[in-house]
Amino acid sequence: MLRYFTIRQSIGIMLVAVFLFTSAIISAYLVYDRYTSSKQQLSNELIQTVRSGAQQQFAIYFSDKEVLLQSIDNLLKHSSVEYAAVYDRLGTIITSRTREESKELPTDFSQIRTDFSTLDVTQIERESPISGGNVIEMSAPIFSPVNPYQKNISRNTFGAQLANARNQGAQNVLGYYVIGVSTEALRGNVYGYAAKVAAVCFVLFLVVIYLTLMVTHKITAPLANLAQLADDIADGKLDNTFKTQGSGEARRIAGMLNLVLSDLSSHKAKMDVESQLLNMKVDERTEQLSRRNQELNQAVQQVTQAKDRMRKLAYYDSLTSLPNRQLFTEQLELLLKISKREKSNIALLFLDLDNFKRINDSLGHTAGDMLLREVGARLSNCVRESDLISQYFDGESKIDVSRLGGDEFTVVLNKLDEAKTAGVVAERLLESLQAPMLIEGHEIVITPSIGIAIAPQDATSVKDLLKRADTAMYHAKTSGKNSFSFYSSAMKGTSVGRLKLEADLRRAVERQEMTLYFQPQVNIETGEISGAEALIRWNHPEHGLVSPARFIPLAEEMGLIVQIGAWTLLEACRQCKAFHDKGLKLPKVAVNVSSLQFNAAFIELVKQVLIESQLEPKLLELELTEGVIMSNAKASIQALHELKSLGCTLSVDDFGTGYSSLSYLSRFPLDELKIDRSFVVDYDKSDNNASLVSAIIAMGKSLNLRMVAEGVDDIAQFHFLREQGIQIIQGYLFSQPVPSDEFALLMADAPFKQQIDDMMKD
Template sequence: MDNNRLQDELMLERKARLEFEQKYMSVINHNLDPIITINMNGRITYANIAVHKAFGYRLKELTGRAVIDLIGEEKIDHFNNFLSHAFSGESIEMEGIKFFHKCGKYLSAYIKSIPVTVRGNIQEIHLILRDTSFHHKNNERLLFLSYHDQLTGLWNRRALKEHFEADAEYAFRSDEMLSLIHLDLDRFNTINDAIGRSGADEILKMIAERIKMVIPKAAKLYRSGGDEYMILLKNHSIEKTEKLTQRILSDFTKPFYFDHQEYFISSSIGISVYPDDGSELEELLQKAEQAVRFVKERGRSHYRFYREEMNTAFTDTALMEAHLRRAIEFNELELHYQPQVNLKTGEIDSFEALLRWNNRKFGFVSPTQFIPMAEESGLIHSIGDWVLEVVCAQLKEWQDKQFRPVRIAVNISPKQFRTGAFAEKAKNIIEKHGIHPSSFEVEITETALMNMKDTLSTLQKLKEIGVTISVDDFGTGYSSLSYLKQYPIDIIKIDRSFIKDIELDEKNEAIAKTIINLAHNLGMQVIAEGVEKDLQAKILKEADCHKAQGFLFSKAVPASEIEEKYFA
């Protein structure tokens, strides 16, 4: 009886132990985390199914293998120290361990030790593994994004700050200098308007690649804003910096291609130097930006090193804008008229109206200085309206005096043109003064032609009114030929850059003659701008160019002088 009871108890104990072992192994085998069991010699005795899923090994491939063989060499010492603590009974963790995958690569892993104790003695250790390579890649990606521009992959402003601190410290110790180049694209908003945000983004990436091809390997290139790039040069002399800047500007004369069209983009560049212009990054950035603005106010597409007098210039700029706001009120604006000469007959029946500003404080201010200021500040709308009124009033006056019929061309800012109400405004002013609509010429740049839908509608309305339409600076804008086919244009004006040195430069002569032939074939008139020499006029006349204007014939003069010279 006692023997039977003993057997029953042993059976129950065996059954309970078996159940416990099964539960224990069930926890191991069904755990989603890979678990490897090692003995006190560091040899693998067991591996659950998750190990195969995560690292490619089956149990039979791991059994008896030293776990240390699966660990990346750079962390061997750390891992041995980890095992030492684990075998002493500690449950510890370790991150960033490299665990060898069966396919032959190391994966970043997290590992935790669970000592297995039987009757107070450590029998084995469970190593819980987690593949953290995905998270590691995510962290690397986040780290990359925090220091790089997402669009171009260039370094960003945050990276510039950290790089500058290190480079400035090195430059200080080495008694060297740093150059900070601030590159700002000119009128890039026109590209946005023409091809949309996604297209403009593609152009920005092309620009980044083009700059990278030019700068030295040691230079660091950053994208600071929408259309701004920075270059940090270490131990670069003024002469070397200047040569690099000139090369960048030269590269920008080449077109950028998008969607089978070519686009020309210029840039203005300002440069500040450490430590001459400042020891702090923000101070250098501010001074480089001042140099950029100085360049933009003086015609763009050039470069300048920062100079102290630029501070005064910007104070004057703010003051000048305040004066410009009162220019109409104080009768400081005046229109001068430049004759356009018929090259065959020598007769003059058209003029271009050019704005002049004589300010009580600054004196005569160049249009290249105050027109961009008017554009940026929005004053161009009120000034543009004033110009329309004065031109139409002048045409009415000459009409009433029964002078021979003439036409006056008025430059229209793209901003004026894009308001959508320009045609209606022009119609009202023409009707108000009672002039012949054809005597009023709207002169627009190729930039204004880029927004196809709105521009076509406005031009069609102007043609319905009877206004003459011309394209200024032809050949310097974007995709010129496609616009000529689409729009109701009467006159093409060849840009002065193609007329300059036409008597010496065969390419300029070929371009000018091509534009003239194109205009003839399309039934348009053609006017050459910037004619200053007799030989230039002769070449244009032989090429059958209709008209020319420039200092050879006359500068722009007041209306009173026009009456004396051309209507007497």
């Protein structure tokens, strides 16, 4: 059918195109001829009007404007005339008139007729000085037999000369008529004629289309039947026969095609039978293959699942389902190669959870595992919510968040645009862990320390990049924890020094490098020493005394704080017993208890120390921070009662910096509250600070607790605390921490009574 319509349309389009082309040429010729004849007819009519009669000659010769204006008005009656003017023989304008009275014609005849000598009528198409459109400007000379150069000719004489010379040819030019005919008006007169021609052509066009359709249909009808028959054969319809009218080649072709159709029909019937038999065999084989394929798919699925499980065990952490160290190392090595080729940056964020060991020791490993799972989920959602870590291995394994082991996690940022973007992600990671986690009924807030290293500027291998990020992480941890740090070359020496310090700290207790200093607690009413706080110091063989602020956090991270704490407790009790054996009656010795020490085993340790040192239990005071006893308040109450039953006294250190509940404090078997140094130092910064110290003291007294102010360094603080009712003060105002032998001299000399009397006089 497509071929039939194409032939039919081609014939029709060809005939229509020929007719349209012929009609266009004839129409254009007729319209143009009408326009030309109209223009010539108007020109002849106007020239005949201005040259008719002797009255025009009289008016031009005697410059009779009234007569000339009447003549011009007759010219303007033609709709195509836009303006007219009369000039004398010298080109000076006599009079003129236009359709727009506000506009005038140029008076200089040279702008209109450049050649004065010509005697012919001129027609020039130019821009109209009146309307701005195009006009055909006709310039017609007016002839007279009278010599225009004669002077003082009267009208009668002029008329007589005209009468005498009537039969003679006109030889003299009296003046000129200039007439402007609008070309647009001329064309407008032809538009009606053009419309009639177009209408006739359109009618003829419709007739031609009709005749064309009739002719092409008659010519192409047999071809249409052939095309339909071809479509039927292609569709397998062999029952139809080819029918056509007339005689000739079409009828002979029809007979041949019908014979072919008959043969094809019989052959098709035979093929249908064979095809049916073949289909039955194929269906049988297909069913067999389907069963075999189903069995094979089940086997493949089992193998794939087993492979996935093996991959998962090999490449994913079983606790958090995050990529493990093996997958992290392989994928990061690949990413480093790609970044080297594409010259892009990769950021590695190394996270270590602060004080995670304390949670394991306090709540057990089950709670620790639950916390690690929650941390992994928060980090994954924080880095990319739309790309959670997959549970099974595939070719596109992501290592956005990985767990290397323990409480160490890594975050990889690929194709980093700039380094500060890693800092933005690190801040988001810190923020994601700020919300408390509910673990076995306990609200726990865990903070991370994050180290950031950038490849390739910091390192180009997995090993070195991980080492740089780990170094930066330790720098963040030593800078206060719950923060992040970018790696810099300056940290390399710090990292090496830290490793050496860790190694030295492990051997410090064995080498007896630890020593105790004592800081007195002074009763400002009597000037006597009411107790002492035992403070550990590390006498390093190379660096001298190492500050506790430097090695205590390191000992907690390394897990040595329990061993160091046990040594401190035993040594403090032995020294206190030694003071008493020398006759120096120290009322009590206070020992700080780390959060990692305070567990069920600590109570047994206190029992053994008291037995081994033979110190009276009432002389031992155990100092615990608010955070330690409030981390698990119910368990702390039981443990504190057990310690109290041993005869020891209990003190809350750094009171005011935590979030103690007053109801819990009243249930704790406490003996003493120590006001944190920060409140003492800042008491005079504002009225609120001073009021806060007063409130803490009042609360402690309401609970019948002994109040101790630590960190008192100047006389103003002394007077303020004394006015608030504080009796026991500890600080540099009286003495800094000193070795045991110097502390023995302080107890023997009792120098604080005189010092207090002197301060009271100031």
